[in-house]
Amino acid sequence: MDYPVLDTQISPEGRLDVLSKAEINKLLDTSHGGLYTVFRHCTLAVLNSGNALDDGKELLARYPDFSISILLRERGIKLDIRNAPAIGERLFLNTCAQCHGSDAQGNKGFPNLTDKDWLYGGDPATIELTISQGRHGIMPPMGAAVGTDDDVRNVANYVLSLSDSAHDPIKAAFGKPKFAICAACHGPEGKGNQAIGAPNLTDKIWLYGGDIDTIMDGINHGHNNTMPAHKTLLGDAKVHLLAAYVWSLSNSGGLEAEQKQNK
Ligand code: HEC
Numbered sequence: 001m002d003y004p005v006l007d008t009q010i011s012p013e014g015r016l017d018v019l020s021k022a023e024i025n026k027l028l029d030t031s032h033g034g035l036y037t038v039f040r041h042c043t044l045a046v047l048n049s050g051n052a053l054d055d056g057k058e059l060l061a062r063y064p065d066f067s068i069s070i071l072l073r074e075r076g077i078k079l080d081i082r083n084a085p086a087i088g089e090r091l092f093l094n095t096c097a098q099c100h101g102s103d104a105q106g107n108k109g110f111p112n113l114t115d116k117d118w119l120y121g122g123d124p125a126t127i128e129l130t131i132s133q134g135r136h137g138i139m140p141p142m143g144a145a146v147g148t149d150d151d152v153r154n155v156a157n158y159v160l161s162l163s164d165s166a167h168d169p170i171k172a173a174f175g176k177p178k179f180a181i182c183a184a185c186h187g188p189e190g191k192g193n194q195a196i197g198a199p200n201l202t203d204k205i206w207l208y209g210g211d212i213d214t215i216m217d218g219i220n221h222g223h224n225n226t227m228p229a230h231k232t233l234l235g236d237a238k239v240h241l242l243a244a245y246v247w248s249l250s251n252s253g254g255l256e257a258e259q260k261q262n263k
Pocket residue numbers: 092095096097098099100109110111113117118119120121127130131135136137138197225226227228230242243246
């Protein structure tokens with residue numbers, strides 16, 4: 001069986017200058033009496049947290065190419081990690097892929113988790129909350145409130161115009177005033193509202209589809225979509241790991257890039 005692995009570099013937050021050069025050399029010394037083997041095993045055990053496996057020998061056998069080295073930087077150190085257990089990815093494949101796809105790109109009704117377009121918000125804490133407590137996206141059937149079938153078609157054309165998708169401009173102009181009842185949730189400009197999971201309608205990213213029939217059907221029948229809560233099933237530690245994994249899918253520069261950006 002293949003176990004997914006990943007390579008990464010980690011910089012400690014703030015300064016980490018507690019290790020002397022001599023100590024670092026000891027940690028990296030692979031000779032008899034050096035600490036490298038112990039260091040490697042301990043790190044692997046830490047990286048395995050959140051995994052059900054509790055057998056040290058089996059763990060070492062699963063990740064034979066795992067390595068960790070310390071890179072000396074001008075200020076402090078960096079850890080270079082190779083072929084480390086990708087626990088988040090494994091958890092995702094086991095628990096989430098059935099709905100979101102093994103590439104996390106979603107499907108009709110199941111959001112793409114890789115595109116930085118969020119129904120509820122894409123910061124780590126919000127993602128964690130979504131996974132832990134679940135979400136329930138509800139749009140009531142709006143057909144009656146909008147009016148006749150023609151009115152529904154007009155407002156659907158207006159929706160398509162918001163993202164510059166193919167639409168009939170005359171129908172869209174007729175539909176525009178009707179959008180006032182949609183604005184309560186989708187916002188006056190149709191940019192959505194993450195507090196209730198109302199999608200942004202201006203971005204050509206569709207949860208259900210960007211054709212006139214799908215949009216009219218949604219207006220007429222509404223939507224009722226559930227992301228199950230996972231807190232009880234997985235526990236807080238795994239939910240936390242998964243949140244980090246999901247966040248990383250659309251932040252490939254990683255935490256370091258994010259931290260730089262925030263400085
Ligand atoms: C039974 C199907 C199902 C499973 C299993 C599932 N999800 Fe979801 N997930 C959904 C649906 C449906 C939504 C959209 C809910 C909505 O429309 O309000 C969603 C929404 C989300 C969102 C919010 C996306 C956004 O744009 O804000 C995240 C994050 C997420 N899921 C992550 C996960 C993770 C991680 C797992 C595995 C622990 C998982 N999901 C398992 C069905 C599922």
